[in-house]
Amino acid sequence: MSTQVLRGKIEPLALIEVFAYLGRHQETGILNVTCDEIKKSVIVHRGFIIFARSNQTQDRLGDVLLAGGMINQQQYDEATHLIYEKGYRHGRALVEIGAISPKLLWEAIQNQIHTIVRSLVPLEHGSFEFIRQQIKHKESITLQLSISEMVIDLIRGYPQREEFAAYFKNRDLCYQANEAERDGLSALEPYEQYIFNFLDGETPLQQLCALSDIGEEESLRVVYLLHCLGLIEPVALEEVPPLEVVPEPEPVVEPAAPPPPGHNIHPVIVRYCDIYRYIQQYLSERVGAMGTQLLRKYFEETARNYPAVYEGIDLSADGAPQPFALQERLSEMEGAEAQRVLAMEEALDEYLFAGILAVKKMLGAEHEGEVLRHIEQLA
Structure with missing residues (x-):
């Protein structure tokens, strides 16, 4: 039985974060990466990389050894003939003809895995999908490469x-x-x-x-x-409401000032922000910083679509904009009060929908349903 856990588009640093997540959570399954005609897979078991596959010729074991000068062209051709004749894997064929030793075979496979993983990071577009499933890793030669060490290597060498x-x-x-x-x-x-x-x-x-x-x-x-x-x-920044300056009492009693525009929407804004925080926490607990990064991307897209509401407003570390900043923005917006309140609610809804979409995109429909049920309770 398999379960899709992560999926998304390839962006700068995205796959490094995927590997970091798989290592921290000691996941078991297959990470599939696609970029145009390129298809590569990395198999992980309890937080370790045990094997990798690629449809690219230069990533095949024999080609890696040939490019590294570990075998010559004649040995490569002889092993290839044995592959077609007896159905051997490339590694076994090379050992059979005496081109490499069993020890060198294991070292070569480790180098092959490193080569495939490193080749994923520079990809500029495409998609990835991690499927959680049990791995029958006795079917072929496998290794136990630390994902954490791989992540360190990838980040230190990122150009x-x-x-x-x-x-x-x-x-x-x-x-x-x-x-x-x-x-x-x-x-x-x-x-x-x-x-x-x-x-x-x-x-x-x-x-x-x-x-x-x-x-x-x-x-x-x-x-x-x-x-x-x-x-x-x-460190989550605490929300501190702006200080209210109390004017000196006037000798003449003036009529009471009308309530500020949209005064009754503040509890609504606070409720939306509570939901935003919940969504970020939900994603962070399951996919780490990738969830936060995706939510921030969606917020920036929403802000571009609703500049009257979100221009100059940023997300706090907890995943929500400052309610008082939104309240202040409401008072600065043009138009009748009812129109401004409606525009504010529409913008808040838009980012809420984006957050729910992020949950569905990264975790699937089952998690989306769980989040929606919790949101109903918050509302």
């Missing part, structure tokens, strides 16, 4: 370091150590430990980048690495 700066758009965000994951600190290099020490729950990313001696992009690369390994977690 487009500007993507890390683009990932952390909110530089006011603070991170703190995740005490439950302290064991992972032993894998850090000294310069990564140096950045980790800045993340005390009080130093925003903007200040960290200004203080760091390794520059903004490399500092954020390390923060991203720590984030993917689960060594740090964001």
Whole structure:
């Protein structure tokens, strides 16, 4: 029996986050990646990569060995003939003809897996899908490659370091150590430990980048690495309502001022924000930062469609805009009060629908139903 757990479009850093999720949650199943005619699969078992497949010629075991100078063309051709004649796998054929030793075969398969996984990260478009299922890993040669070590290797070697700066758009965000994951600190290099020490729950990313001696992009690369390994977690910013300035009493008693525009919608805004927080928490618990990233993308799309409501308003770390900022925006909008309230509710609904879509897209219809039932209770 198989269950689809994750699916989505390939974007910068997306597949690194997928691997990080599979490692942290010790998943078992198959990650399928498609980009035009390219089809590759990575098989994981309890948080380890055990095998990888590809339909690309350059990823085949014999071609990897030939490209690496481990075998020559004559040995490659002889093994290929044996494959067609006896139906052997490429590895066995090469061992049979004495081109490689059994020890080298295992090392070659490890190198092949690394090659396939690394080749996924630069893909600029396509889709991925992870299917949770039991793996009959005795059917072929398999290994036990740590996904965490692979993720570290991929992030350290990622060439487009500007993507890390683009990932952390909110530089006011603070991170703190995740005490439950302290064991992972032993894998850090000294310069990564140096950045980790800045993340005390009080130093925003903007200040960290200004203080760091390794520059903004490399500092954020390390923060991203720590984030993917689960060594740090964001600190939710508390909502602080604006201070109300009480004017001095006037000697002349004036008629009572009318209530502010849309005064009765504030509880509605707060309720929407509670739902947004719930959706982000629900996704974060199941797919990690990928859920937060997708929700932020959907929020940005919604903001572009409803600039009168969302322009200049950002999401807090907990996944919701500030209710008081929305209330203030309502008072600044043009038109009659009823029209403004209607426009506000329409914009809030749009992002709510986007959040529900994110749940369905990443987790499936069953989880969508669970979220909808909970939303009904919140409403």
